[in-house]
Amino acid sequence: MNATGTPTVAWELLDGGVKGVAKKYSQDRGTALTTADGRAAVLTVADGHGSRAHFRSDLGARWAVEAFTSCARVYAREVVRRGDDAANWPRLLAEARTLPQQVVHAWRRRVLMQEANSPAHGGHGTPPSGAPEADLAVYGSTLVGAVLTERLLICWQLGDGDIVLVDDDGTTHMPFYTGPDMGDETESLCEPEAWRKARLHWQPLTGGPPPGVLLSTDGLSKSFADHEGFLAFATGVRAGATSHGVAAVQAQLPDWLGHAAKYSGDDATLAGAFPVPGPGVPRPQPHPHIDTH
Template structure:
């Protein structure tokens, strides 16, 4: 509900994922949840790299989603609390720019805690062979590449949309009329190389989309996905048509019906791409009174 008590958007969420064909398990993780008393959405997907050099990347992806969600919930609550006043937008933008560094540091701490208890290489090797001793003969540094993962995250309120992206994957905004936009799209992927949380100062490579929602219309629907979904389509236009169709079907049949079909759709995509496919999304429903769960009882899917 807005500060003046007028009609508000409540959020209906999508969240699903499937493993790639012939894979033992998925390296993807995803989450969609409401927070700030039902007035904000947090979305996240992460894609562990999955190759031999990244053999713990499913852990890296899981912790990427966990740490982003933890940081983004705090940001979302501030965005709801202060977002009705345009004078607060510069401060919120500055905080959005610092969030990737917070997430990367939190992710690294979680990885290093795990490494301290269960070294990926038994404490004496790296992914490329024996680890050299650190200066002074101390134990070698952890091989963060073992946990490498991409990350996409979103915070969405009635007044503000913020998207962050590190590495590959896709963010699609879908308006009520089915119009689609990809605010951080940089063109088709060239090979399998991508930015990663495991790189030094990885936050510097994170991209930001900042969009105050001041046009008077409803917020856009937002779909985020790992690249296993978009790679299953023959061309970029086909992927955008899929995103538009998801919103159209949600409007005509309800989000619950789309959620029920999502595993089949993602499974079909995984057959074509051979890769894991994970999607999280949110659509606004205007005019209903939002539920107000307590801070420890936010809905999640």
């Protein structure tokens, strides 16, 4: 926000996904959108578990994205309205901590509505012994989400997936990264009181321009031979957006994700947001194309 009260940052978005090689259909979902007149970005990706025990997890992932987006849009507008004053940050942080519970409840309501109309085990035998009347595991999914404004970045994660923050100079940071995954087990929306397992990253943006933010399902990072290769990809996406324009990167994104999916065999979905000068602030002219060689 400049001295006249005009926003100095708006957001441009990336959003794409591809089906894994030899898969019948994708278990991933994702979306990127702006709200509050472009002053806030909301990003989310979800990865349905996809195994036999989770045979409706594509629906679970879709409803996870819908539930997060609905709750996060309301929260993002509050962050824009109150977030310029640091005195409001403790209250906004407290609200951020309650958002996972809101999302899980909204997701479960949608799952139970589906179960009431078309029980998952109606054509697949009976629920496992000891399972609740509605077998939520059938719809199991992970969820990664973010709200980004000029002054604050807030991220949430339940289960696997990746969030990469990329600064102008190419410096990367992954707020939830703890090392390579050692197996296929992951936390899930279908677990009891799943919101208690959600992680939160709260970051005031006071030391320079906001970072670019990339969210992806784990099928993308697993397509690289090592962690450094994945970070180099994220840095390249940010560099391309800065040099050539986000629209040019968006046009290339299906090819990039498709190439990655050939290596991991898994679905790959990405949602991203990049800061651009706000209304009335000069912005660089993009190059006419991206050289992919």
